[in-house]
Amino acid sequence: xxxxxxxxxxxxxxxxxxxxxxxxxxxxxxxxxxxxxxxxxxxxxxxxxxxxxxxxxxxxxxxxxxxxxxxxxxxxxxxxxxxxxxxxxxxxxxxxxxxxxxxxxxxxxxxxxxxxxxxxxxxxxxxxxxxxxxxxxxxxxxxxxxxxxxxxxxxxxxxxxxxxxxxxxxxxxxxxxxxxxxxxxxxxxxxxxxxxxxxxxxxxxxxxxxxxxxxxxxxxxxxxxxxxxxxxxxxxxx
Numbered sequence: 001x002x003x004x005x006x007x008x009x010x011x012x013x014x015x016x017x018x019x020x021x022x023x024x025x026x027x028x029x030x031x032x033x034x035x036x037x038x039x040x041x042x043x044x045x046x047x048x049x050x051x052x053x054x055x056x057x058x059x060x061x062x063x064x065x066x067x068x069x070x071x072x073x074x075x076x077x078x079x080x081x082x083x084x085x086x087x088x089x090x091x092x093x094x095x096x097x098x099x100x101x102x103x104x105x106x107x108x109x110x111x112x113x114x115x116x117x118x119x120x121x122x123x124x125x126x127x128x129x130x131x132x133x134x135x136x137x138x139x140x141x142x143x144x145x146x147x148x149x150x151x152x153x154x155x156x157x158x159x160x161x162x163x164x165x166x167x168x169x170x171x172x173x174x175x176x177x178x179x180x181x182x183x184x185x186x187x188x189x190x191x192x193x194x195x196x197x198x199x200x201x202x203x204x205x206x207x208x209x210x211x212x213x214x215x216x217x218x219x220x221x222x223x224x225x226x227x228x229x230x231x232x233x234x235x236x237x238x
Contacts, residue, residue, distance in 0.1 A: 026078040028056045028093075033101055034115035040108050053115055054103075062086055070147030070235060087149060088164045088183045131217035131224075137177055137197045140168045140218050144234035152229040159183035160191070160208075163232055166223070168194060180205050 035052040039045055050066040056076075057063065064086065065071040077085040082093040084103065091103035091110075101112040134140065144166040160182050167190075168178035178194030185191050192207030201215040203225065213225040213232075223234040 026080070027060055028076075028078065028084075028096060030056050030058055032115040033112035034117070035110050036113045037111035038108055039111070041104075041106070043109070046108065052110055052112075054101075054112065055115070064089075065147075070145055070237075072147055074149045075151065085159070087159070087162045088146065090159065132219050134197070134201050134215050134218045137168060137194070138170060140178075140197070140215070140223065141170050142236050143167050144223050144236055146232050146234050148233040150231040150233075163225075166194075166225075166234060180207070180211070 032055045033053065035048075037045065038048045050069070052066055053064060055063040060075050060077070061073070062076045063071060063073045072086070072088055074087050076087075078093070079085070084091045084093050089105065091105050093101075094104050094109070095102040099114050103110045103112070146164050146166075149162070162183045163180055164183045164185075165181045166178065167181075170177060175195065176193045177196065179190035180192040180194065181187075181190045190207075192205040192211055195204045195206055197215070198204050198212075203213040203215055205211045205213070211227065213227045216224040216226055216231070218224075221236050225232045225234065
């Protein structure tokens, strides 16, 4: 086996360095981080221009985004084996000590240093009571990406249910009018298909299990969906 691959396997088997982790509550101490080096899973240094920024906020809140990308916000989970779950993405915490942090997933290894810049442009959400009615799926056509979630009450969704994007295509011969992707879906394998926009602005979907999303807003390049106390805020990539 290649030496670098052996190193990676050993890192996964060893406990993460947790100097910057609150062991009692399994929370990462608040701070802002900027990616300073990226490596492939076999430890080859990569060039990149989509720098990853991560911020851990008080309690268990987080914010992360790639340079010029959407800002993802929400509540994270940190397991006993140092798996960091941020809904749309998961990492293994290999190191969090002083001014160093290293996160790893199947795509690669991300090395971070303190972020002292203002990297995240504010996203202003208009009041929901100013939303215009959505009368047809044609008003929703396009690709939409989730950049923020809000959950009412306790509990979190796993990656298989937590949606990351929606693609509304409009009418087709097979009855499918769009697709809904979860955080665990490959780009060519959405878990749900959109069947119709039903009464009460309900987006009716079929797939692994039936799902119905309330369309709270779809205008000015922004869409807000709600299901069982979880609100998804989406925008169309430019």
